[in-house]
Structure formats: C-alpha cells, structure tokens
Amino acid sequence: MTKHPLPGSERKLAPGSKVVAQCDPSEAIQVVVVLRRKDEQQFDQLMKKIEAGAPDARPLTREELEQRFGASADDVAKLKAFASQHRLAVVREDASARTVVLGGSIDQFQKAFDVQLHDYEHHSMGRFRGRTGAISLPDDLHGVVKAVLGLDDRPQARPHFRIRPPFQAARAQQTSFTPLQLASLYHFPQGDGSGQCIGIIELGGGYRKADLDSYFSSLGVQAPKVVAVGVDQGGNHPTGDPNGPDGEVTLDVEIAGAIAPGASIAVYFTTNSDAGFIDAVSRAVHDTANKPSVISISWGAPESVWTAQSMNAFNDVLQSAAAIGVTVCAASGDSGSNDGVSDGGDHVDFPASSPYVLACGGTSLQGSGQTVTHEVVWNDGANGGASGGGVSGTFAVPAWQEGLSASGVRGAKRALTGRGVPDVAGDASPLTGYDVIVDGSNTVVGGTSAVAPLWAALIARINGAKGAPVGFVNPKLYKAAGACNDITQGNNGSYAATAGWDACTGLGSPNGAKVAAAL
Incomplete structure (x- = not known):
C-alpha cells in the first residue's frame, strides 16, 4: 500500500526542545481525525453570502449543517476500515463535526501513520510527546482526511x-x-x-x-x-x-x-x-x-x-x-x-x-x-x-x-495584505x-x-x-x-x-x- 504525506502536517521541533526518551510503545493514546465536508462547493457559496453580509444569507440549523455538510458515510467507512486494519479502536464518531476519535497504542499509531514519537523536554513547555516531519496516509484516504491531531501533545496555547x-x-x-x-x-x-x-x-x-x-x-x-x-x-x-x-x-x-x-x-x-x-x-x-x-x-x-x-x-x-x-x-x-x-x-x-x-x-x-x-x-x-x-x-x-490600511507608529499607512487584527x-x-x-x-x-x-x-x-x-x-x-x-x-x-x-x-x-x- 503506497502512502503519501498529509499536506500541512509537517511538525518542526520547537527551538530549545531536546529528546529525553523513546515513547513507551504500549502506552494508550487517542487521536482526533478530521474528515472533509460533503458538498464543499455548495458550502463555499453559502459562506460567500454570509461573509458579504447578504440579506438573504440565512444561517443553517445544526441539523441542516450535519445533513448537508457533515462527513459522508462513505468517508467515515473508509477511515474505519483503515483503523481496523491497524487494530485501532473507534472511540467516538461525530458526522456533524466531521471527527472520528481513534484509540490505540503508540506502536499502533506509529505504524498506521508512519511517524516516530519521542518524549521531549522544553524549558517553558515542560515534558511532552512530539514528532517531527509529516504524517503519511494511504491513497484511499488522500483528500478524505483533512487533519490528524493528537499524536503530538505539546502545549499549544x-x-x-x-x-x-x-x-x-x-x-x-x-x-x-x-x-x-x-x-x-x-x-x-x-x-x-x-x-x-x-x-x-x-x-x-x-x-x-x-x-x-x-x-x-x-x-x-x-x-x-x-x-x-x-x-x-x-x-x-x-x-x-x-x-x-x-x-x-x-x-x-x-x-x-x-x-x-x-x-x-x-x-x-x-x-x-x-x-x-x-x-x-x-x-x-x-x-x-x-x-x-x-x-x-x-x-x-x-x-x-x-x-x-x-x-x-x-x-x-x-x-x-x-x-x-x-x-x-x-x-x-x-x-x-x-x-x-x-x-x-x-x-x-x-x-x-x-x-x-x-x-x-x-x-x-x-x-x-x-x-x-x-x-x-x-x-x-x-x-x-x-x-x-x-x-x-x-x-x-x-x-x-477591503480598502483598510494599518498605520505604523512612524506614521506610514500600509494597505492590508492579510486579515487585520x-x-x-x-x-x-x-x-x-x-x-x-x-x-x-x-x-x-x-x-x-x-x-x-x-x-x-x-x-x-x-x-x-x-x-x-x-x-x-x-x-x-x-x-x-x-x-x-x-x-x-x-x-x-x-x-x-x-x-x-x-x-x-x-x-x-x-x-x-x-x-x-x-x-
């Protein structure tokens, strides 16, 4: 089975982190997998109206969001097949939130996603489980899985x-x-x-x-x-x-x-x-x-x-x-x-x-x-x-x-090049x-x-x-x-x-x- 890197999943080491140990391969962890939306194109059209503040942009109910733009049953089934192949348990699935939580040992997750997990030490983050490089997925999950979160548990915010x-x-x-x-x-x-x-x-x-x-x-x-x-x-x-x-x-x-x-x-x-x-x-x-x-x-x-x-x-x-x-x-x-x-x-x-x-x-x-x-x-x-x-x-x-600019302390005004905060x-x-x-x-x-x-x-x-x-x-x-x-x-x-x-x-x-x- 060929595997490809999941775009955007590359992790770098935080400066000042050092490896202190291999992770215990038998340790049980949980990982959150995020799937794509059904009918992404329709959803984008709806969002354009909402972002423009269009008077006819009626918000969806939570139920409508799930029915029209949740995860498809087919995508969930593909992920479950992949999980069972790697002896990973499905802990929780939520089609409306497009998430599936998988449970298993560190060893099982390392093999499933082609990653190496280590324990790191960092002066401000303390001790955490981390990885470097990308997560890999098989061809049939390419484009289906948007993110695999939780292999790395460093403090985020x-x-x-x-x-x-x-x-x-x-x-x-x-x-x-x-x-x-x-x-x-x-x-x-x-x-x-x-x-x-x-x-x-x-x-x-x-x-x-x-x-x-x-x-x-x-x-x-x-x-x-x-x-x-x-x-x-x-x-x-x-x-x-x-x-x-x-x-x-x-x-x-x-x-x-x-x-x-x-x-x-x-x-x-x-x-x-x-x-x-x-x-x-x-x-x-x-x-x-x-x-x-x-x-x-x-x-x-x-x-x-x-x-x-x-x-x-x-x-x-x-x-x-x-x-x-x-x-x-x-x-x-x-x-x-x-x-x-x-x-x-x-x-x-x-x-x-x-x-x-x-x-x-x-x-x-x-x-x-x-x-x-x-x-x-x-x-x-x-x-x-x-x-x-x-x-x-x-x-x-x-x-x-659109059309706004940010003023610097020295008086220079620059048109926004990205979202202003x-x-x-x-x-x-x-x-x-x-x-x-x-x-x-x-x-x-x-x-x-x-x-x-x-x-x-x-x-x-x-x-x-x-x-x-x-x-x-x-x-x-x-x-x-x-x-x-x-x-x-x-x-x-x-x-x-x-x-x-x-x-x-x-x-x-x-x-x-x-x-x-x-x-």
Whole structure:
C-alpha cells in the first residue's frame, strides 16, 4: 500500500526542545481525525453570502449543517476500515463535526501513520510527546482526511490574562471596575441574556462554585446556571493557583455571568494541545444539548507555532460556527505587535486571526457612571502587556476589511495584505482592570482574555432581547460606522491607533446600544 504525506502536517521541533526518551510503545493514546465536508462547493457559496453580509444569507440549523455538510458515510467507512486494519479502536464518531476519535497504542499509531514519537523536554513547555516531519496516509484516504491531531501533545496555547502586579506608588492612577460598571460605561442595552447559552473554552484549570456564588452575590446578581462539559480528557479541575489557568476560567465565567446572568454558561474543558483545543471548540459549535449562541475563547498562540493542518481544521470549525449563526469572540493576545515572539518581526495570534471570529483587542480606560473620560490603546510597557494586533500572514483580507490600511507608529499607512487584527476592543489593562474573585481571593485582572467574555455577554444580551442570534457579526459591524468608540491614541509596539479601524483596537470599544442597533 503506497502512502503519501498529509499536506500541512509537517511538525518542526520547537527551538530549545531536546529528546529525553523513546515513547513507551504500549502506552494508550487517542487521536482526533478530521474528515472533509460533503458538498464543499455548495458550502463555499453559502459562506460567500454570509461573509458579504447578504440579506438573504440565512444561517443553517445544526441539523441542516450535519445533513448537508457533515462527513459522508462513505468517508467515515473508509477511515474505519483503515483503523481496523491497524487494530485501532473507534472511540467516538461525530458526522456533524466531521471527527472520528481513534484509540490505540503508540506502536499502533506509529505504524498506521508512519511517524516516530519521542518524549521531549522544553524549558517553558515542560515534558511532552512530539514528532517531527509529516504524517503519511494511504491513497484511499488522500483528500478524505483533512487533519490528524493528537499524536503530538505539546502545549499549544496560552491564556491571555494578567493579574495586576502589587501596588506601586508611581502608578497611583490604578482603578478597577466590576463587569456591571463596564457594561454601564459602555452603554450595554438592558437585558440579562435569558434564553441564551454562552460557551466558554478552557484548556485547563477550573472554577470553584463557592467563588462564583460569593462573587455574584457581592454584585447583587442572581447566579447564572454554569455547566462543565468535559472534552477528551478534560474536566473542571481547579488547581488552587490563581496565577495558573484557574485565573482564566474564573475570570471568563464571572465576567460573562455578571453581565448576562439570565444566560446559561457552558464551560468546555479540554487538554492544552492542538487536538484538545480544536475538539473543544468543535464540541461547543455542534452541541445540540446546550446550544451556545455565542462562544468566548481567551486562549491562543502566534500563527507561527501552528501547523497548517491544525490551523485549517480549526478555521473550518469556526466557519461552521458562522454558518449556523454562532458568534465567536476571541482574545487578540497580551504581548503587543510581536505576540511574544522574539524574532524581531510582527505576529498575530490565532484563533483571533481567523476571519470567522470577532477578534477582541485591549484598551486602558478611565471613567465613571456612564461616561468614559479617557480611553487609549492598552500598552503598559515591555513587561506590563499590550493589545495584540497586526496583519495575518495566513489569512487573506476578508470582504468586510477591503480598502483598510494599518498605520505604523512612524506614521506610514500600509494597505492590508492579510486579515487585520483585532476587530473590536474593550478595557484590558490590569491597571484599569476587572474586580474578580479567584480561588477565594479578591483580585484585579486584565488582559484581552477579559474582552472576549465582555463582548460575548453583550452579544448574549442582544440575542436575548432579539429572540434570535445575531450570528456572524463582522460584516455588519464594519458597515455600521460609529457603533464603537473610536480609539485614536496609543500604540501596541509597531502599530498606532488612528481614526477608524486600526491594528491595535480595531473599530474600537463597544457602545452597546449602537452595537445592538447595528446588529
């Protein structure tokens, strides 16, 4: 049987990784295989309408998506035949999400996909299972399989939150806000999101019910219904360390829940690997039990650390979300225009750079009551964090960004050569951050992580009042000049804020009432 490399599956060693051992050949692992869509051409035509904001672009139901554009029975059968030939078990199959999870030993997977797996050690990633080179597939699966994820389990993404450092006298301007105060400053429309579900994606950590109860009661808000959904080997496992992923999980739930307490909140917990991340977002998009109408993602990584197969598979899931009218809000990153990559270049964060998400950047805010007195790009200096933003090196300029340009700090304006990030913004500096309770302590947190659930809660309020999801919002927001507070001061490193869209804060921070009218 001849085999060919799966396009985009090549893995490189992360600089600084070293091999510490051969993997134990008998160790049991699971791998997620992503299959192609039925009727790809029809789907592309539908997406063109949705991306253009065409008035007749009706979103599909989850059921229609599965029937018309799920995986074909024939493709699933081919993969199962391949699995049984290599004595791999089918753990789970989901035709609507086009995924099949296979289980088996490392030895079986190495033979099935022609790969060598080793244990690696890396100073920041710790110990992980990895591979180099490409994955190979037999001829009859060529074009059928889009991605094979999970052979490599290196940590894929990082959370985008920052806990405020201890008080410094020099920074006497520190203030903080509750989510409700921000909803008021940003003129969010009335409503509590009732009838909606907000999906939140988490790659580790957990929340404690006692934290949520005491937080919502301190705000005088009825506690929302929160459910934990375990994906693959994930689950709600608080670590007791507020600086770890617990900070991310609790922040996301508390912000979304405070602003939209009438909505239910489904938290999808998974492992921090590309397979886990993609599978959790897919589970949220296709979830027919909780049915989230908006999804908040506060994790990401520079485009440069993703394989092409992972990015394409993830982007496909985000495209499905747009097709069924689910709004996805993603944090644009906390490390300014280089996204924490030290190669001297500019980078954007993915999944924020996908054209199918609402990418959320950061500002630094002052104000009280319903009046914002001062709002600039979030940039607290080299170690303090700054709004992620820039130009994608992977995705083309979407229809709704055509004709826009990014302004550099030296005043040069360049027409966009790729998808511009972010689309919108909101308060993100830890120095003007959010009051939350994490692992029993009152703390102030910032980061673009806070902006994704802030926008998700706004969308949930709008959906609740409208009685229908607003769906893929980007074309409408870009058309509705003035729905956001334009941020014209500050920079995120290489890019500067200007009138109109910019690569620091996008269209600006929300004027909730105007956003509701535009959608």
